[in-house]
Amino acid sequence: MSDSPTYAGRHRVRAVVAPRRRASSVLPTATAATLILTAGAVSLAQGAAGDPRTPTTNAVSALDLSVEQVVVVRQQEAAEVATTTELAQRRQASALDASAVHGRVEAQQRAARVEARRAALEAKRKAAEKKRKVAQAAARAKAERLSRRWVEAIHTGRLTSDFGPRWGKNHDGLDIGAPEGTPLFAMSKGTVVLSDEVPSFGNKIEIRYWDGTVSWYGHLSRRDVRTGDTVMPGDQVGLVGNTGHSFGAHLHLEIHLTAGDHPVDPAPWLLRKGIAVG
Numbered sequence: 001m002s003d004s005p006t007y008a009g010r011h012r013v014r015a016v017v018a019p020r021r022r023a024s025s026v027l028p029t030a031t032a033a034t035l036i037l038t039a040g041a042v043s044l045a046q047g048a049a050g051d052p053r054t055p056t057t058n059a060v061s062a063l064d065l066s067v068e069q070v071v072v073v074r075q076q077e078a079a080e081v082a083t084t085t086e087l088a089q090r091r092q093a094s095a096l097d098a099s100a101v102h103g104r105v106e107a108q109q110r111a112a113r114v115e116a117r118r119a120a121l122e123a124k125r126k127a128a129e130k131k132r133k134v135a136q137a138a139a140r141a142k143a144e145r146l147s148r149r150w151v152e153a154i155h156t157g158r159l160t161s162d163f164g165p166r167w168g169k170n171h172d173g174l175d176i177g178a179p180e181g182t183p184l185f186a187m188s189k190g191t192v193v194l195s196d197e198v199p200s201f202g203n204k205i206e207i208r209y210w211d212g213t214v215s216w217y218g219h220l221s222r223r224d225v226r227t228g229d230t231v232m233p234g235d236q237v238g239l240v241g242n243t244g245h246s247f248g249a250h251l252h253l254e255i256h257l258t259a260g261d262h263p264v265d266p267a268p269w270l271l272r273k274g275i276a277v278g
């Protein structure tokens with residue numbers, strides 16, 4: 001394209017004519033002229049040695065300009081190139097600055113988004129944990145409530161002997177007649193403090209409940225728990241039997257409000273627990 005004669009022609013005209021208008025305002029003082037001449041001499045020497053703008057140099061020469069005018073033209077050209085370059089550099093620098101600022105803003109926004117997501121997840125996790133803890137506490141409370149409920153020691157049976165004086169001494173519990181092998185249950189949450197075969201009671205189980213009350217079951221045909229076991233309401237602990245000092249299969253049930261041998265009448269105590277007798 002630069003080889004086109006038409007283009008080259010336009011280029012020459014612009015290169016020569018434009019600077020000439022400005023030349024009149026630049027030339028004036030002798031000092032300036034000297035400086036311009038000095039710079040111009042170098043510029044011309046370079047041009048002759050193979051400057052890419054040789055055509056322009058030729059054009060300037062062809063138009064028969066004075067050395068001073070050529071120097072001014074060349075200086076103007078150099079100034080324009082310098083100005084253009086500086087402008088381009090400033091634009092580039094400005095663009096880089098803008099890009100850097102944009103990058104920083106984007107990074108901050110990205111970090112803010114990440115932080116917002118993290119905070120949202122943390123809040124969600126905390127809410128879920130709180131919910132889980134509340135549910136656990138509720139479950140524990142329910143389990144505790146259930147563990148402290150009171151249930152019957154035996155589901156089927158008939159009261160055959162009350163608590164009180166009998167045969168010249170005190171009968172320390174209730175006798176509940178039931179077929180041998182009828183299941184016996186822990187009445188609430190507690191610990192088995194005795195599971196053994198002993199005189200008079202035969203197979204005997206003592207359970208100390210959560211409220212401190214101790215129940216004695218006597219004459220069992222089988223013991224299903226061992227001393228030290230923890231029991232929950234309704235856990236089967238043995239079977240009705242006829243062991244020890246007994247005349248016929250029955251459960252001998254005693255209630256002791258404290259540890260040791262301090263029996264109370266089980267009937268009112270059971271009624272207070274909402275448990276029917278016989």
Ligand SMILES: [Zn+2]
Nearest residue numbers: 173174175252
């Ligand atoms: Zn008895």
